[in-house]
Amino acid sequence: MGMIANLLRVSQNKLEEYLKDSSLLENDMYNEDSDDKNLQLADIDKSWDGIIFLLTGEGFQDNDNALMRVLFSRQLIDEEQDMGVGPAHYLTPNEVKEIHSQISTVTVKDLKEKYNPTKMEELEVYPNIWKRDNDYGFEYLSRYFLDVQRIYAEASQNNEAIITFLN
Numbered sequence: 001m002g003m004i005a006n007l008l009r010v011s012q013n014k015l016e017e018y019l020k021d022s023s024l025l026e027n028d029m030y031n032e033d034s035d036d037k038n039l040q041l042a043d044i045d046k047s048w049d050g051i052i053f054l055l056t057g058e059g060f061q062d063n064d065n066a067l068m069r070v071l072f073s074r075q076l077i078d079e080e081q082d083m084g085v086g087p088a089h090y091l092t093p094n095e096v097k098e099i100h101s102q103i104s105t106v107t108v109k110d111l112k113e114k115y116n117p118t119k120m121e122e123l124e125v126y127p128n129i130w131k132r133d134n135d136y137g138f139e140y141l142s143r144y145f146l147d148v149q150r151i152y153a154e155a156s157q158n159n160e161a162i163i164t165f166l167n
Helices: 012-020 023-030 048-056 066-070 093-103 108-114 117-122 134-157
Strands: 005-010 040-043 089-091 161-166
Touching: 005 012, 005 134, 012 023, 012 089, 012 161, 040 134, 048 066, 048 108, 048 117, 048 134, 066 093, 089 093, 093 134, 093 161, 108 134, 134 161
Parallel strands: none
Antiparallel strands: 005 040, 005 161, 089 161
């Protein structure tokens, strides 16, 4: 087990519902009897900190780079709510479009140039697998980064908000 990152695409109206009553989000995520069976939810496994590193050159801790917002916007649905490992973050549809424009041009080659397993180990970038097998670590991160790009592209195209959380 570990800290798994999740990205949820929702309409602006659904985001507003969650902001008014955060228990609705928790119910939709964790209640099998939830009314909303068509959630656009994706998990990117434990790749979140590594993706942040590839985008910013730093790990999650004490990182104030604007691209941190891809996974951690610091806009919280409810700071008191624990979705498994802390509260959920969100981006509005316009903010999703802004982030999408920033990450849509990033290529796997760009990521490879920024991949630095030694520095990642030094910074203790989660999940700390970087020296075990360099090819595996990079392939793992690049695969999930492509998923993140796709999620942002779809949300941007559909004028959707994105909610992210760890569990």
